[in-house]
Each structure stands twice: as structure tokens, then as C-alpha cells.
Amino acid sequence: MAELRTASTAPAAPVAARDRQGRPLRDLRVSVTDRCNFRCVYCMPKEVFGKDYPFLDRGEILTFEEIARMARIFRELGVEKIRLTGGEPLVRRNLEQLIEMLARIPGLDLTLTTNGSLLKRQARALRDAGLKRITVSLDSLDDAVFRRMNDVDFPVARVLEGVEAAAAAGLSPVKINMVVKRGENDASVLPMARHFRGSGHILRYIEYMDVGHTNGWRMEDVVTAREIIEMIGAETPLEPVEPNYTGEVAERWRYRDGSGEIGVIASVTQAFCRDCTRIRLSTEGKLYTCLFATGGHDLRALLRGGASDREITDTVTGIWAKRTDRYSEIRTAQTAKLQKIEMSYIGG
Ligand code: SAM
Ligand code: SF4
Ligand code: SF4
Secondary structure (H helix, E strand, O other), rough: OOOOOOOOOOOOOOOEEEOOOOOEEEEOOOOOOOOOOOOOOOOOOOOOOOOOOOOOOHHHOOHHHHHHHHHHHHHOOOOEEEEOOOOHHHHHHHHHHHHHHHHOOOOOOEEEEOOOHHHHHHHHHHHHHHOOEEEEEOOOOHHHHHHHOOOHHHHHHHHHHHHHHHHHHOOOEEEEEEEEEEEOOHHHHHHHHHHHOOOOOOOEEEEEOOOOOOOOOOOEEEHHHHHHHHHHHHEEEEEEEOOOOOOOOEEEEEOOOOOEEEEEOOOOOOOOHHOOOOOEHHHHHEOOOOOOOOOOOOOOHHHHHOOOHHHHHHHHHHHEEEEEEEHHOOOOHHHOOOOOHHHHHHOO
């Protein structure tokens, strides 16, 4: 049962916010921009996110001060980890200033997911600002495949340079995320495993999901985590690794010869809603309790309307207390067509 606090009692103190299924609030994902310099076919298809797409205006998006204030409030509510995402977070100007503000919040594990395109020149500044870890998305080592998937003709080599710059700056181990879509990049699964084995970076394969409502998702296009593990294990034997903590989304595997570890994120075939402790803050300050939500809660109005920290805390606690989300457990071809919020806006 959630601990709901009323507006007039005791001063703000950490509360163990629990949702209707007893899940605590532990992770916050913050989308710092809805814009991106890629048009990945599974996320921001060009036909939809073309020239005339109504991206948010500058005044609509949360300022760094507003994000940092929200982060402090969430920390008080028990959030231990914040992931900055987007859109492409590195296209947001002066992002290192936000990192600096967030890195000052005690006890917070701060990380960021990027497409890596701008990482080479920003890695050092991000590290200096206090970022400790980073995840880079890369869907293939085959240049033709990768250029087709990002749909802006961006070459693999520049992402790899970003990965190396991040590792050299001390943002290691770098995690590499690969979304696997059948017929698009499934032939890249093994070459990616071979490339990153023994590199010190941790490769994680993600099942292709029906995020948003523009990517034309079909179950047939999902390459399952099981298939991926079998494919890689047949070449280089693998054994399972215990999760680091309850609710860890990636299932971990290590090479038996000690040459490293990989992960699979089976969001479609092995739903992990039961342990889902994540909440998402969109670029314009709406709060979403599920990646597949069809609606959010406007916090920007509170932030800009003079609400106290206490009032915002109570609002968030109330939203989390009502949470019943378990989309991945009830997904069907029909639910896939719902008008869900786009991932590039809500943050992956
Ligand atoms: N632009 C950054 C990037 O690509 O890393 C951050 C935002 S992106 C929305 C976050 C993550 O979501 C990326 O790793 C991306 O590959 C993943 N993603 C996007 N669309 C997806 C989909 N349909 N299924 C599974 N993962 C997806
Ligand atoms: Fe941009 Fe990331 Fe979406 Fe690709 S997955 S379009 S890089 S936000
Ligand atoms: Fe969490 Fe929603 Fe994903 Fe389930 S579907 S794991 S509730 S974000």
C-alpha cells in the first residue's frame, strides 16, 4: 500500500512511494529533448518525423533548473538512478551544465543513453561534469545496414569513435544497445558479439518493441532474446549471470571462457512489469508511469505555477500510488495499435 501524505502534516522527508502492485519508485528517465539527428526506422520514421513534424518550442521544454529541481524531489522520493535520454540528449545545448547540477545530488546514480554521433567531442566534458556511465546505441557494424537504419546516412565508424572516446574519458564499462529487428539487422547479431567480446564494453540486445504508434510494429519482426542467446551461445558458450539487483531489465550472460558479458532485454517475450520501478519525465515536463502510456501528468504547470516542493512531492506520490501499469504483460497485436506516446518524446 502506498504511503500517501496529506498536504498539512510533517515536513517533506523521504517516503517509500509504492504503486498499486507494491512496486517502489527507483528509476527516473528524463527526456532532455524531443529532437534527434537520426531517424531510426523503429523510432522516428522519416515519413512521420519529417520536416513538418511539430517538435516542441524552446519555451515549452523544461529548463535545466526545472529538471534539477524535479531530480532532487525524486531523489527524496526514493529514486536512486536517473537516466538522461531523448530524442538525442547530446543535441541539447550545454548538456554538461545539467550533468553538473545532477551530479551534485547525493546518492544518485547518473547515466545517459545516446546514439553516439556527437560523443567523440563531448565525452570528456560529460565526464568532467560528473557523468559516471554511458550507454551508446548501435544497431550494426555493417555500414550499409546502419546507414539504412538510422536513415540519415550516418557511418558506423563515427559511433565507434564515440564509444572509444567515452571509454578513454573513464565512462566505462560503456554499454552498447542494439535493437534487433528481423529482416533489418538480425544478420548483425553475431558480428556485433564478436566485435565487442573482450573489448571491456557490454553489449546488450534489445527486442524490437511497439513503442509509440508510428513504427508499424509486428510480432513477426521481433527477434527474441532466446534466439539471440542461442545464436551467440552456439558459437561461443555462454552461462547466465545473477542479476545485479531486483528489477534489472537486462538478463545477463557471460562467455564461459571469461572473455566478457552480454545482456538481453526481453521486453516483449519476457515482460518484467512485476519489478518495474521506472517513471519517465518528458521534455515538456509530463510524467509517464509506463513506456507504453497513452497519457501523462503535467508537472510543468506546477513547476511554473509557483508550487512548493511539498506540493509537487505530494502530486508525484499520488500519481505513483495509483499506478497499475503492466503493458508488456498484456500486449497484443491490438494494443500495439493504441495511440501510445512516441519513445523519442517520452525517453527510452
Ligand atoms: N537517441 C538516444 C539513443 O538512440 O540512444 C536515446 C533515446 S532512444 C529512444 C533510447 C533507446 O531506445 C535506444 O537504445 C533505442 O535503440 C531504443 N529504442 C528506440 N525505439 C525502439 C523500439 N521500437 N524498440 C526497442 N528499442 C527501441
Ligand atoms: Fe534518435 Fe535514439 Fe530514436 Fe534513433 S532511437 S531516432 S537515435 S531517439
Ligand atoms: Fe514498466 Fe510499462 Fe515496461 Fe511494464 S510495460 S516494464 S510497466 S514501462
